Every structure is written in structure tokens, then in C-alpha cells.
Amino acid sequence: MKIRLENVVKTFETFRAVKDVSLDIGSGELVALLGPSGSGKTTILRMVAGLEYSDGGHIYFGDQDATDIPVRDRGVGFVFQHYALFPHMTVADNIAFGMKVSKVKRDKAAIDARVTELLRLVRLEGLGDRFPAQISGGQRQRVALARALAVDPKVLLLDEPFGALDANVRRDLRRWLREIHSELGITTLFVTHDQEEALDLADRVVILKDGQIVQQGTPEAVCRDPQSAFVMKFLGDANVIAADVRDGRAYAGDVCVDAAGVADGRAELYARPSDLDWSHDGPGIAATISRVLDRADGRRVLATTAAGEALEFDVEPERLVKAGEAGFVTLRRAKVFAV
Amino acid sequence: MRRRNVLPGLPLSLGVTLFYVGLIVVLPLAALVIKAASLGPADYWQIVSSPRAVASYRVTVLSALGATAFNLFFGLALAWVVTRYRFPGRRIVDAMVDLPFALPTAVAGIALTALFANNGWFGSVLEGYGIKVAYTPLGIMIAMCFTSLPFIVRTVQPVLEDLDPALEEAAQSLGGSDWTIFAKVILPLLAPALLAGVSLSFARCLGEFGAIIFIAGNQPMSTEITALLIFIRLEEYDYQAAAAIASVLLLTAFFMLGVTNWLQARALRYTVKG
Amino acid sequence: MSTLSTRKKPPRVGDNPLFRRTLIGVVLALVAFVIVAPLIIIGVEAFAKGWATYRDTIIHPDTLHAVMLTVLAALIAVPVNTAFGIAAAWAITKFDFWGKRFLLVVIEIPFSVSPIVAGVAYLFVYGLQGLFGPLLDAWDIKILFAIPGIIIASMFVTAPFVARELIPLMQAQGRDLEEAATSLGASGFRTFLSVTLPNVKWALLYGVILCNARVMGEFGAVSVVSGNIRGQTNTLPLHIELLYHDYQAAGAFASASILALIAVFTIIAKVALERQGAGRVRKTANPAEKTS
Numbered sequence: 089m090k091i092r093l094e095n096v097v098k099t100f101e102t103f104r105a106v107k108d109v110s111l112d113i114g115s116g117e118l119v120a121l122l123g124p125s126g127s128g129k130t131t132i133l134r135m136v137a138g139l140e141y142s143d144g145g146h147i148y149f150g151d152q153d154a155t156d157i158p159v160r161d162r163g164v165g166f167v168f169q170h171y172a173l174f175p176h177m178t179v180a181d182n183i184a185f186g187m188k189v190s191k192v193k194r195d196k197a198a199i200d201a202r203v204t205e206l207l208r209l210v211r212l213e214g215l216g217d218r219f220p221a222q223i224s225g226g227q228r229q230r231v232a233l234a235r236a237l238a239v240d241p242k243v244l245l246l247d248e249p250f251g252a253l254d255a256n257v258r259r260d261l262r263r264w265l266r267e268i269h270s271e272l273g274i275t276t277l278f279v280t281h282d283q284e285e286a287l288d289l290a291d292r293v294v295i296l297k298d299g300q301i302v303q304q305g306t307p308e309a310v311c312r313d314p315q316s317a318f319v320m321k322f323l324g325d326a327n328v329i330a331a332d333v334r335d336g337r338a339y340a341g342d343v344c345v346d347a348a349g350v351a352d353g354r355a356e357l358y359a360r361p362s363d364l365d366w367s368h369d370g371p372g373i374a375a376t377i378s379r380v381l382d383r384a385d386g387r388r389v390l391a392t393t394a395a396g397e398a399l400e401f402d403v404e405p406e407r408l409v410k411a412g413e414a415g416f417v418t419l420r421r422a423k424v425f426a427v
Numbered sequence: 428m429r430r431r432n433v434l435p436g437l438p439l440s441l442g443v444t445l446f447y448v449g450l451i452v453v454l455p456l457a458a459l460v461i462k463a464a465s466l467g468p469a470d471y472w473q474i475v476s477s478p479r480a481v482a483s484y485r486v487t488v489l490s491a492l493g494a495t496a497f498n499l500f501f502g503l504a505l506a507w508v509v510t511r512y513r514f515p516g517r518r519i520v521d522a523m524v525d526l527p528f529a530l531p532t533a534v535a536g537i538a539l540t541a542l543f544a545n546n547g548w549f550g551s552v553l554e555g556y557g558i559k560v561a562y563t564p565l566g567i568m569i570a571m572c573f574t575s576l577p578f579i580v581r582t583v584q585p586v587l588e589d590l591d592p593a594l595e596e597a598a599q600s601l602g603g604s605d606w607t608i609f610a611k612v613i614l615p616l617l618a619p620a621l622l623a624g625v626s627l628s629f630a631r632c633l634g635e636f637g638a639i640i641f642i643a644g645n646q647p648m649s650t651e652i653t654a655l656l657i658f659i660r661l662e663e664y665d666y667q668a669a670a671a672i673a674s675v676l677l678l679t680a681f682f683m684l685g686v687t688n689w690l691q692a693r694a695l696r697y698t699v700k701g
Numbered sequence: 702m703s704t705l706s707t708r709k710k711p712p713r714v715g716d717n718p719l720f721r722r723t724l725i726g727v728v729l730a731l732v733a734f735v736i737v738a739p740l741i742i743i744g745v746e747a748f749a750k751g752w753a754t755y756r757d758t759i760i761h762p763d764t765l766h767a768v769m770l771t772v773l774a775a776l777i778a779v780p781v782n783t784a785f786g787i788a789a790a791w792a793i794t795k796f797d798f799w800g801k802r803f804l805l806v807v808i809e810i811p812f813s814v815s816p817i818v819a820g821v822a823y824l825f826v827y828g829l830q831g832l833f834g835p836l837l838d839a840w841d842i843k844i845l846f847a848i849p850g851i852i853i854a855s856m857f858v859t860a861p862f863v864a865r866e867l868i869p870l871m872q873a874q875g876r877d878l879e880e881a882a883t884s885l886g887a888s889g890f891r892t893f894l895s896v897t898l899p900n901v902k903w904a905l906l907y908g909v910i911l912c913n914a915r916v917m918g919e920f921g922a923v924s925v926v927s928g929n930i931r932g933q934t935n936t937l938p939l940h941i942e943l944l945y946h947d948y949q950a951a952g953a954f955a956s957a958s959i960l961a962l963i964a965v966f967t968i969i970a971k972v973a974l975e976r977q978g979a980g981r982v983r984k985t986a987n988p989a990e991k992t993s
Contacts, residue, residue, distance in 0.1 A: 157710060159600050160599045160600070160601075160604070161602075166597065172594050173597075432797065434795045443788040444789040452810055458822060458831060491968045501731055504727070511713070512721055523732060524736070526968060529965075529968055532918065533920040537953055537957060549738070572735065612804070613714065626791070643943065654921065676817070677818050678811075683810065
């Protein structure tokens with residue numbers, strides 16, 4: 089089932105949460121809505137579900153305009169951040185809920201069979217008689233997913249599904265969700281503020297800021313080619329170095345970086361910690377090491393440039409560097425954005 | 428596991444509490460129980476099971492059941508309306524729910540009597556339909572309704588207010604109709620609090636005195652509540668009978684207290700998450 | 702273009718307009734009949750025989766005496782029960798000891814017991830046929846059928862009120878702040894006054910106001926222990942009953958109007974205090990702590 093959002097707008101009182109968003113999601117795609125708090129990502133998800141009404145624009149499921157269809161008739165499966173499992177029902181009853189209330193009548197045997205099948209799918213066999221309060225957070229989220237899948241949704245929507253869980257559990261569930269998606273092939277849209285999660289899981293990442301899409305593409309595309317300082321900073325650690333652009337090249341210290349398409353004048357170089365290195369004699373950007381932090385797999389150097397910028401980068405464990413040392417920071421690659 | 432009480436003031440505060448509770452609460456009730464027990468089983472049973480006493484139990488309990496049943500629906504509807512809908516005067520209605528709690532029972536008694544007497548505002552209208560309220564068990568029920576309404580509303584309200592909207596949204600996304608969601612998701616979650624409120628309300632009805640005796644008619648065997656029977660025995664200087672029947676009310680109150688506490692503990696079961 | 706701009710939020714359960722309006726209508730009607738009407742009729746009946754009768758009832762010595770007695774009972778019972786409530790709340794919420802839960806139940810007892818039973822129980826302690834009866838008689842101390850009896854019976858009935866408001870709140874607030882204060886050297890009283898009290902002041906005030914309303918309105922227990930002596934041991938509620946049975950309905954309602962006014966002020970105060978956070982332990986705003 090493909091989904092299309094066309095010029096969708098949502099305003100809460102005086103706050104414009106979503107400003108003119110248009111998005112196409114292909115059938116069977118796993119798309120991440122990624123952005124900081126307040127970027128509008130959850131609002132968009134809820135509008136696709138029908139849990140919020142848009143103030144403008146349209147939402148299409150396939151060829152059908154679903155904008156006015158109430159949530160209970162949209163055929164979406166929604167997984168909430170805090171699971172929203174019915175506390176007074178067992179795991180099995182939670183999963184069976186959608187089937188029991190649906191207009192399509194199924195007999196008890198069919199429902200039980202499907203519940204068992206879903207419990208197997210989410211690897212919770214045997215836990216059907218437990219209550220939500222008796223299982224762990226990670227297990228609850230799997231039950232929530234099973235419950236959403238039980239009604240054969242056309243679209244699966246997940247709102248920060250792993251946000252309330254520990255880091256380890258998050259990682260495991262991430263892999264597991266990817267497997268489920270491969271197995272079932274349902275069009276899936278999920279919301280997260282964790283860039284690692286988005287990059288790990290999604291076929292396509294849609295990055296949002298202040299209610300608008302700032303960049304979208306495959307994980308590879310957005311990582312290798314961030315198109316704004318915001319995306320650069322959001323996707324990972326970034327060092328910022330002041331530079332001047334002249335004729336499509338940016339200059340900082342002894343360093344010169346290609347800056348095609350950037351206007352002349354002041355600009356900033358953005359470089360990942362892994363793209364910087366330290367050299368005793370140049371060429372590079374003059375800097376002094378302020379601290380060296382030892383890690384298990386290397387050494388992290390904190391340096392300050394002559395211009396006062398704080399830089400962080402990693403060197404191999406054997407490298408002899410110490411605080412107070414003066415030298416040069418070299419650049420393997422960097423992106424240039426105008427100020 | 429060591430449990431050391433770190434903060435100061437335990438001896439003083441606990442001492443004061445125990446002294447006060449002992450003197451004001453335990454002592455009188457113990458005296459009552461002793462007095463009732465001093466009767467000896469045969470006499471005690473004879474008084475407690477006398478036709479007039481039994482009639483008073485029947486009147487009191489049946490009226491309490493009727494009032495509580497009515498308040499169950501009325502209280503739930505009130506809590507629902509005040510919590511989930513917006514309409515002009517909502518805040519005032521919410522505050523008015525406490526009037527029966529704040530208004531002296533005797534004041535409520537004469538007011539209700541004035542309303543439901545044959546020539547009263549409501550009484551005269553109901554009279555036209557052949558319904559008599561004043562001086563009948565129906566009057567007792569209405570007085571009980573008035574005084575115990577806040578208990579159900581105020582017990583259900585917090586639970587309704589704190590109901591996680593995500594639960595309703597989840598049920599909607601799974602395709603449930605309004606009625607199904609109410610019956611299968613909302614009501615079960617309200618049930619423990621509702622039951623606790625019902626039990627509290629019922630207990631209050633059993634013990635009510637001031638609001639009832641003006642409207643009730645107080646006819647022995649037909650419209651006499653147990654509390655009044657006790658009072659009458661006192662006026663007759665029949666202290667033994669008064670003690671015996673009062674002990675019945677007391678035991679019932681203890682029992683209801685236990686039931687209510689148990690139900691309230693169960694009500695917390697869904698809100699205290701593991 | 703669809704009809705989007707007119708809708709705000711998708712309908713929740715029970716938002717069907719017809720259902721909603723009907724339910725609101727029914728509830729409002731019932732509230733008007735069951736709760737508002739009694740209040741109104743008090744005012745109407747009080748002035749049924751005119752302003753002169755109203756005034757005469759109010760300033761009649763028996764009425765004034767009843768008012769004074771009621772106020773006196775409140776002036777004594779409320780502070781005592783407040784002190785008790787504070788002590789009990791402190792003991793129960795800041796410490797762990799054996800029998801704590803039992804103590805909690807015992808404190809709740811007056812709330813569930815019929816006021817008549819309470820009155821009778823007091824009879825059997827301080828009355829002639831009671832435990833202390835002969836002793837009091839020997840020393841010529843009158844408790845029952847005199848003012849002291851009225852006051853302590855009122856104290857029984859309203860004992861739990863302040864404690865009930867404080868205990869859940871103080872329990873939810875925990876002990877951290879008090880432990881911090883104690884570790885800094887503060888004494889018990891100091892800790893209570895500077896740390897605990899500011900956090901519970903609205904709930905405390907709320908409990909005091911409810912306690913006061915109940916003391917002033919107490920009827921059943923006081924009926925038993927007061928002796929009903931007009932002009933001497935009648936509280937205002939008893940005075941109302943007296944007038945009513947004397948076929949002085951207007952006078953009864955006039956006296957009732959005083960108490961009704963106090964009830965209305967109590968409700969207004971309650972609403973104002975609830976805005977400040979009293980009356981109900983607020984659940985935490987963090988949804989992660991709520992659902993499973």
C-alpha cells in the first residue's frame with residue numbers, strides 16, 4: 089500500500105507543527121521520520137494514522153483519499169511509544185482484541201490460531217497468559233507490535249517504538265523489526281529522534297526540522313551527502329571550522345577544500361572526528377591539544393585552534409600525543425556550508 | 428534488611444496519635460462493644476432479631492441498595508460528563524457535587540422534605556402520577572442518594588481523568604466501535620474504582636441519620652431506619668437494646684470498611700506498573 | 702477540498718454529538734433536581750414568611766446561642782483534629798513501624814461509622830451507665846448532656862478529615878526532603894515547619910475547611926449526647942430540628958440558611974484550593990510511569 093502526503097499542514101493553537109509537507113512512500117518501504125523534538129514527526133505519523141486531523145492538504149492510501157476517513161476504518165496498525173497495552177487483559181487477549189472487535193467475524197479457533205502464530209512471530213511463545221505488568225519493556229513492545237499486526241494492516245506505523253527501552257534492548261529489537269519487515273513486507277513508517285536507529289533500520293530516511301522536510305534519501309545518501317549544516321550535525325558528531333570561500337574553494341589555515349556551489353565569503357567546514365588527524369608539522373590548521381582522553385580502542389584528542397574553535401577527533405592507540413602540545417590538525421574530507 | 432527510622436519525631440507523633448485515637452475512637456467503640464457483649468448471647472440475639480429491628484434492617488439495606496444502584500449510574504454519568512466534555516457551567520457542576528458532602532445532614536433533610544412533600548415543588552408533580560415520596564421508603568432512598576452521591580463521583584473521577592488516551596487510541600486503531608471500547612477497555616479499567624466508590628457509598632447510606640429522619644415518616648416496621656430505632660431505644664432509656672442494635676451497625680460498618688479497603692487496593696493494581 | 706478546517710480533533714469515545722448532548726442534558730437535569738433544588742428551597746422557605754420572621758429567628762437568643770455553641774465546637778474540635786491529623790500523618794508517612802496499616806484503618810473508622818453509633822458509644826463511656834459515669838458523677842463533672850459531650854462527639858466524627866487529606870499527599874512526596882533537612886541538622890519541628898508544611902499547606906487548609914464544615918453540620922452524634930436542652934445544649938443543626946418539629950418551618954429554614962451559606966463557602970474554598978493542588982494527589986505527568 090503506498091502512502092502519499094500532499095501539502096499537509098497542522099497547526100496547534102498558535103504553533104505550526106507541520107508546515108506544508110509532501111512525501112511519497114512506496115509500497116513495502118520502511119521509512120524513518122527522523123528529527124529533533126518539535127520537528128513535527130510524531131504529528132505527521134498521527135495524521136497518517138488518523139489520530140490527528142490535518143489543517144490542510146491530503147493523505148492518500150493507494151489511490152484513495154484517506155484524509156477524512158476515521159482511524160478505525162483506515163486499516164493502520166499503530167504501535168505507541170509506551171505500548172498502550174490494555175493492562176487488564178492478558179497478552180493473548182491484547183493481541184486478539186482487533187480480531188474480536190472487527191467487522192469481519194472470525195471464530196474462536198481461527199483467532200486463537202492467529203494469536204499463536206503472532207506470538208511465534210514476535211518470539212513470545214508461551215507468554216500468552218501473562219499480563220502486561222508481568223513482562224519486560226522489550227516484551228511489551230513486541231506484544232504491541234503483534235497486536236497491531238493481528239488485524240492485517242495495510243500500513244504499519246510506529247511512534248518512537250524503542251524510545252522507552254534500554255540501549256541493548258533497543259539494538260536487539262531494531263534488528264528484529266528489520267527481520268519482521270523483510271518477512272511481512274508491510275509498508276512501514278516509523279518515527280525516531282535517534283539517528284543510529286533510523287540509519288540502521290530504514291530503506292529511506294526523511295529528516296525533519298521545524299515541521300518541514302530538510303532532506304530525504306537512503307541512509308547512504310544522507311550520510312555521504314548531507315545537504316545542510318543541520319543534517320550534518322544531527323546525523324553525528326561534527327567539528328566546525330571557520331573558513332573563507334573564494335571561487336569555489338574554502339580556505340582555513342593551510343587547508344583547502346572543494347566548495348563547489350558555495351557562494352564566496354564566510355563559510356564553515358564540517359568534518360567528522362574520523363576525518364581529522366594530528367600532525368606535528370603542517371600543513372593543516374594550527375591548534376593546541378587541550379586534553380587527550382584514552383579509550384579502549386583509541387585515543388580521543390581535544391584540541392583548540394588558533395581561532396578558538398574546539399575540535400575533537402580520534403587517533404590510533406599508539407600515537408604519542410599529549411596535552412599542551414602544539415601542532416596541526418589535518419583534514420581528510422569536509423563539507424562546506426555557507427554561514 | 429535494616430529498617431531504621433532516620434527522621435526525628437516518631438515517639439512524639441506516634442504517641443500523640445495513639446493516645447488520641449485510643450481516647451477518642453477506640454475507647455468509645457470498645458465501651459459500646461463491651462456493653463453489647465454484657466447482654467449475654469440469648470438476650471442479645473433476642474433484641475437484635477426482634478421483628479422491629481429486622482424490619483429496620485430491611486428498610487435500611489433495601490433503601491441503601493436502591494440509592495446506591497441509582498448513584499452508580501448517575502455518579503458514573505456525572506463523572507464522565509464533567510471529565511470528558513466541555514460545556515458552560517462545567518466547573519460549577521463539578522463543584523456542586525460536593526454540596527452533599529459540605530451541607531449538614533439536617534439541613535439536607537428539611538430541604539428534601541420540603542421538595543418532596545405532597546405540596547412540595549417536586550412532590551406535587553409526582554403526586555399527580557401517583558408517586559408518593561415523602562414518608563415512604565422512596566423518600567429514604569432519595570435522601571440516601573443525596574448524601575452518598577459524592578462518594579461515587581469522587582472515586583471514579585480521578586481514574587477517568589488519568590485514563591491514558593493512548594489506550595483509547597490503540598483500541599480505535601484496532602477497529603473498535605465507541606461502545607465496544609467503552610465496554611471492553613474503559614469500563615474494566617474503571618471498575619475497581621467504581622466498586623470502591625459503590626462500597627463507600629453503600630456504607631454511608633447505612634449509617635445516615637439526619638438527612639433521612641425528616642423525610643422518612645419513621646413508621647416502625649415500614650419506614651424506620653435502624654439508626655432511628657437506636658435513637659428511640661435511647662429515648663426509652665432502654666440502653667441495652669440501643670447497645671445491641673448499635674453493635675450490629677458497628678459490625679456492618681467494620682465489614683464495609685474492610686470491603687472498601689480491599690477494593691481500593693485492587694483499584695491500585697492497574698495503576699501501579701511493574 | 703474536504704471539510705477539514707472545521708474539525709479540531711478526531712472524536713474520542715463518547716463524542717458522538719447526539720449522545721453527548723443527551724447525556725449532558727440528563728445529568729444537568731438530575732443535578733438541578735437533586736443537588737441544586739435543595740439549596741434553592743432553603744433560601745425560598747427561609748423567607749417564606751417574610752424578612753421580619755427571618756430576622757427574628759436569627760436574632761432570637763436560642764438561635765444565637767445555638768450558633769455560638771456550633772462555633773465553639775468548631776473552634777475546639779477543628780484545631781485539635783488538625784493537630785492530630787498532622788501528628789498522625791507525620792508518624793505514618795515518615796516512618797515504618799509494625800501495625801502501621803492497622804493504624805491507618807483505625808483512623809478511617811469514624812468515617813464509616815454511623816453518627817448515631819458514635820453518639821451511643823460516647824454514652825457508654827461518659828454517661829451514667831458508662832465506664833466513667835459513676836466517676837464523673839462523683840466529681841460532679843458533666844460531660845454528656847452538656848457542652849463538653851457535644852464537643853468530643855464532634856471530634857470523633859471529624860477526626861479523620863485532616864489526616865485523610867495529608868496522608869496520601871505526604872506519602873507521595875516521600876521522605877527525601879525531610880531526610881536532607883535532618884542531615885543538615887534540623888530538629889523535628891524545624892523540619893516539619895520549614896520543609897514539610899510548605900509542601901502540604903493547601904491540602905492541610907482543605908482538610909481543615911472540610912473538617913470545619915462537618916463539625917458545624919454534625920447532627921446524629923450530637924443528637925444523642927446533647928440532651929436537646931433548648932437554649933443550652935442545642936447546636937445549630939439541633940436547633941433546626943427543634944424549630945421544624947415545633948411547626949416553625951420558616952424559622953428552621955432561616956437557621957438552616959446560615960449553615961447552607963457556610964456550605965457554599967466551603968465549596969468555593971475547596972474549588973480555590975483545588976486549583977492550588979489540594980484535594981487529590983496529582984499523578985506524575987510522565988506517561989512512562991502510567992501504562993504498561
